[in-house]
Amino acid sequence: MSTETAKKEIDHEDFDPKGTLALILLYFVILAILWIFMYFIEFLGNDLTVIG
Amino acid sequence: MSDALESGAPSFLDQFPDEAKLVRATLWSAFIALILGGLFGIIQTLHRTDILRVMDSSYYYTVLTAHGVLMVVSFTIFFLVGVFTWAVVRSLDRPLVDIRYSWTWYGLMVVGTLMAVVAVLGGFVDSTEMSADVLFTFYAPLQAHPLFYGGLAIFLIGSWLAGVDWFRAWYAWKREHPDERIPLQTFMALTTMLMWYIASIGIAIAVVVFLLPWSLGLFDEVNALLTRTLFWFWGHPVVYFWLMPAYMLWYTVLPKLAGGRLFSDPLARVVFVLFLLLSTPVGIHHQYVDPGIAEGFKFIAMTNTMFLLLPSLLTAFTVVASMEYGARRRGGTGLFGWLRALPWARPAFTGMALAGLMFAAGGFSGMINAGMNINYLVHNTLWVPGHFHLTVGTAVALTFMAATYWLWPQLTNKPLFSRPIGLLQVVMWFVGMALMSNAMHVSGLFGVPRRTAEPEYQGFDFTPAFGTMNEFDMQIAIGGTLLFISLGLFIGNVVLTSFGTKQSSLGEDLPPALSGPSDSPVVLDNLKLWVGIALVLVVLAYSLPLASIISRGGLFGPGVGTYPMIVDTFSALIESVAHAGITETLAQFEVGVIVQ
Amino acid sequence: MHIHNYEKIWLVLAMLLIVAFISTVAYGATAMGVDMISDDEETINPDALDEDQRFAEPRVEQVGENEYEAYVVALQFAFQPDPIEVPAGSTVTFYVTSRDVIHGFEVVGTNANVMVVPGEVSTFTVEFNEAGEYGVLCNEYCGDGHHVMEGSVVVVPEEEYDGGDQ
Numbered sequence: 127m128s129t130e131t132a133k134k135e136i137d138h139e140d141f142d143p144k145g146t147l148a149l150i151l152l153y154f155v156i157l158a159i160l161w162i163f164m165y166f167i168e169f170l171g172n173d174l175t176v177i178g
Numbered sequence: 179m180s181d182a183l184e185s186g187a188p189s190f191l192d193q194f195p196d197e198a199k200l201v202r203a204t205l206w207s208a209f210i211a212l213i214l215g216g217l218f219g220i221i222q223t224l225h226r227t228d229i230l231r232v233m234d235s236s237y238y239y240t241v242l243t244a245h246g247v248l249m250v251v252s253f254t255i256f257f258l259v260g261v262f263t264w265a266v267v268r269s270l271d272r273p274l275v276d277i278r279y280s281w282t283w284y285g286l287m288v289v290g291t292l293m294a295v296v297a298v299l300g301g302f303v304d305s306t307e308m309s310a311d312v313l314f315t316f317y318a319p320l321q322a323h324p325l326f327y328g329g330l331a332i333f334l335i336g337s338w339l340a341g342v343d344w345f346r347a348w349y350a351w352k353r354e355h356p357d358e359r360i361p362l363q364t365f366m367a368l369t370t371m372l373m374w375y376i377a378s379i380g381i382a383i384a385v386v387v388f389l390l391p392w393s394l395g396l397f398d399e400v401n402a403l404l405t406r407t408l409f410w411f412w413g414h415p416v417v418y419f420w421l422m423p424a425y426m427l428w429y430t431v432l433p434k435l436a437g438g439r440l441f442s443d444p445l446a447r448v449v450f451v452l453f454l455l456l457s458t459p460v461g462i463h464h465q466y467v468d469p470g471i472a473e474g475f476k477f478i479a480m481t482n483t484m485f486l487l488l489p490s491l492l493t494a495f496t497v498v499a500s501m502e503y504g505a506r507r508r509g510g511t512g513l514f515g516w517l518r519a520l521p522w523a524r525p526a527f528t529g530m531a532l533a534g535l536m537f538a539a540g541g542f543s544g545m546i547n548a549g550m551n552i553n554y555l556v557h558n559t560l561w562v563p564g565h566f567h568l569t570v571g572t573a574v575a576l577t578f579m580a581a582t583y584w585l586w587p588q589l590t591n592k593p594l595f596s597r598p599i600g601l602l603q604v605v606m607w608f609v610g611m612a613l614m615s616n617a618m619h620v621s622g623l624f625g626v627p628r629r630t631a632e633p634e635y636q637g638f639d640f641t642p643a644f645g646t647m648n649e650f651d652m653q654i655a656i657g658g659t660l661l662f663i664s665l666g667l668f669i670g671n672v673v674l675t676s677f678g679t680k681q682s683s684l685g686e687d688l689p690p691a692l693s694g695p696s697d698s699p700v701v702l703d704n705l706k707l708w709v710g711i712a713l714v715l716v717v718l719a720y721s722l723p724l725a726s727i728i729s730r731g732g733l734f735g736p737g738v739g740t741y742p743m744i745v746d747t748f749s750a751l752i753e754s755v756a757h758a759g760i761t762e763t764l765a766q767f768e769v770g771v772i773v774q
Numbered sequence: 775m776h777i778h779n780y781e782k783i784w785l786v787l788a789m790l791l792i793v794a795f796i797s798t799v800a801y802g803a804t805a806m807g808v809d810m811i812s813d814d815e816e817t818i819n820p821d822a823l824d825e826d827q828r829f830a831e832p833r834v835e836q837v838g839e840n841e842y843e844a845y846v847v848a849l850q851f852a853f854q855p856d857p858i859e860v861p862a863g864s865t866v867t868f869y870v871t872s873r874d875v876i877h878g879f880e881v882v883g884t885n886a887n888v889m890v891v892p893g894e895v896s897t898f899t900v901e902f903n904e905a906g907e908y909g910v911l912c913n914e915y916c917g918d919g920h921h922v923m924e925g926s927v928v929v930v931p932e933e934e935y936d937g938g939d940q
């Protein structure tokens with residue numbers, strides 16, 4: 127492709143994937159909230175606990 | 179034609195015609211399994227949701243066995259051997275050592291599949307004694323026809339020999355390139371195969387030592403807990419066996435599709451090494467609520483499982499960063515605005531990206547499955563198929579379909595029949611799966627079991643916290659229907675592509691990583707070292723539980739009988755009554771028959 | 775080996791998540807006392823349940839004040855006894871085993887959900903506080919009548935309890 131050269135070249139050190147960091151932090155928050163919901167509300171809040 | 183050749187790269191078919199032919203054959207086998215599996219998938223979806231019942235419920239389990247085996251044994255593994263063959267040959271830039279050898283392993287895999295599938299489909303034919311309604315987990319003492327176990331064994335051997343083929347190609351390459359790093363795609367294929375060899379120990383022992391001779395009548399008892407544990411010794415790493423080719427495509431092809439390059443080659447190697455180390459010593463997480471296994475072993479399996487999240491979480495970062503890099507090169511800006519600069523019109527890109535997104539969701543339900551005591555909540559409910567239709571059923575299957583749109587032209591020299599249909603297909607899969615899987619997860623939480631022809635009971639109703647059972651069944655049925663249509667579009671597109679006319683220069687290069695292999699320590703390429711550590715971890719995780727199971731129940735079990743899965747209900751009942759030797763329970767059995 | 779700073783951040787967070795998950799489960803196991811099915815019971819010959827004093831006659835037995843034991847047999851395609859009758863306000867230990875193949879024992883809509891493997895006895899203890907009725911289903915494929923395999927747990931008011939014999 128001839129357009130290739132017109133594209134910006136960025137190398138590993140210069141490139142800060144800010145968008146990726148933001149997305150992955152969002153994912154982290156979702157995971158944490160869902161885990162708490164599933165463990166403490168859905169599971170521990172459910173009927174009958176196996177205690178022995 | 180010569181004109182076109184100058185403007186583009188030669189394709190894989192131009193460079194390696196013999197290997198291209200082999201890869202095409204493996205992919206066709208995969209697609210045939212996929213479409214048949216999909217047919218069974220839609221039948222069982224409509225059956226269990228009571229939308230359309232075309233057969234007696236006793237056949238449901240024949241259908242379900244066929245769906246499971248065709249999808250997660252045939253489809254995934256045929257695709258894997260094809261795409262790894264492509265990747266090894268492409269990245270070493272040399273042909274396989276002996277193509278006749280390669281056709282041999284392919285032939286074995288085909289024969290093995292046919293044997294197993296014939297045994298399963300025998301379940302539909304009342305006049306044969308042959309059947310294998312044991313589901314893809316074939317838990318003893320349910321017993322399949324020997325053809326089923328024999329087929330599985332031959333299929334497995336074929337897959338092992340395929341791995342040997344890639345190792346041979348690599349040794350040959352090493353002689354020609356003594357001091358070079360293993361090319362990334364080859365590295366991925368080889369580490370995956372090493373994991374596969376270790377994992378196979380479990381299933382090989384289960385099938386060859388116990389189940390096959392037992393089905394042939396050489397002995398008449400097996401230890402149900404032992405064969406089940408050996409199954410899961412293999413059963414969890416096989417999950418990563420399905421996933422690794424998809425990861426390889428995300429690491430090496432997806433960045434290119436996004437217009438960028440892989441962010442970090444060293445990290446990709448670290449991730450594959452972690453999978454080799456950690457995939458196997460975790461299988462007991464499938465047995466959290468099994469009797470006969472101490473809680474301590476379960477806790478150890480959980481800890482290993484949780485650390486196995488790490489390579490997947492790292493992958494999420496590297497792959498998204500590679501896409502962002504591509505988007506920014508294409509002129510994307512802003513914290514999230516770059517997402518718009520991605521090539522969403524390309525089905526290969528969109529399919530893989532949506533597959534990755536679904537994997538993020540499936541990752542979450544997988545984290546729940548990994549938790550030890552929370553397993554009481556979800557074990558064997560519809561939540562579980564909800565989970566793995568996101569992982570193997572979408573992250574893997576949709577990635578494979580999307581990759582086909584990119585790879586198939588390079589294997590055939592024929593451009594894709596239709597990109598818009600391809601785009602519609604991948605989006606439809608995403609929507610269908612979102613519906614089906616979501617409803618399955620929720621149904622599981624209020625107790626609806628998996629693997630059940632008619633989840634409708636005499637004595638009680640399911641009580642969802644919101645909505646009704648009917649609404650969730652509708653969602654499952656609509657989602658399943660969309661999936662099936664999507665599958666039809668996919669196969670149609672591939673078939674019509676094959677009828678197209680040949681063109682030249684359809685080849686595509688893969689760009690090197692931003693941070694290349696020279697940035698990573700050489701020890702990463704020391705495969706012997708990693709195999710050694712992986713084996714030690716397996717021994718640590720499994721020797722005590724297995725020793726305990728055997729010392730408690732004996733190698734052949736504490737008097738567990740034999741239950742051939744013959745479809746004719748009555749003869750099955752007679753069999754089991756005869757074995758159990760208890761006439762008093764006959765009344766109970768009869769209840770079962772009448773209600774059916 | 776270069777690792778980008780953002781990747782290092784994510785690596786730390788990912789490890790944190792993993793440790794947090796393990797800790798939550800450990801918290802459930804210790805502070806909340808959620809116990810796992812384990813290997814406390816001896817193996818048993820599924821062909822000889824008739825000679826076993828617990829399982830020859832599947833039943834509920836009182837073993838202490840408000841303490842009961844339920845001996846349950848799963849078989850193609852039923853549970854015995856059915857219903858399993860216990861009084862409200864009791865602590866019940868279940869002993870579940872199989873006469874033939876692998877089954878599941880799921881008290882529908884609850885956390886009582888275990889595998890039943892021939893040759894092994896699954897034991898677990900739960901408390902039934904209020905009177906009511908629970909469905910029980912088999913959630914492991916066990917043959918072509920699997921979908922009809924169901925049972926029930928009936929929790930009767932304490933004063934009406936007659937020992938669980940039907």
Ligand code: HEM
Pocket residue numbers: 215216217219220222223226242243245246249250253254313314315563567570571572575627628629630631657658659661662665
């Ligand atoms: C047309 C698309 C599909 C539909 C409609 C579909 C539907 C279903 C349904 C409803 C079940 C649950 C049945 C039950 O537990 O009673 C199921 C099970 C399963 N599906 Fe699919 N599925 C599809 C595609 C796939 C794909 C692509 C894969 C994997 C590559 C897959 C792998 C499995 C497996 C392994 C099971 C479990 C079988 C068992 O429990 O033994 N499915 N499928």
Ligand SMILES: [Cu+2]
Pocket residue numbers: 413414417461463464
């Ligand atoms: Cu697993």
Ligand SMILES: [Cu+2]
Pocket residue numbers: 877878912913914915916917920921923
């Ligand atoms: Cu069952």
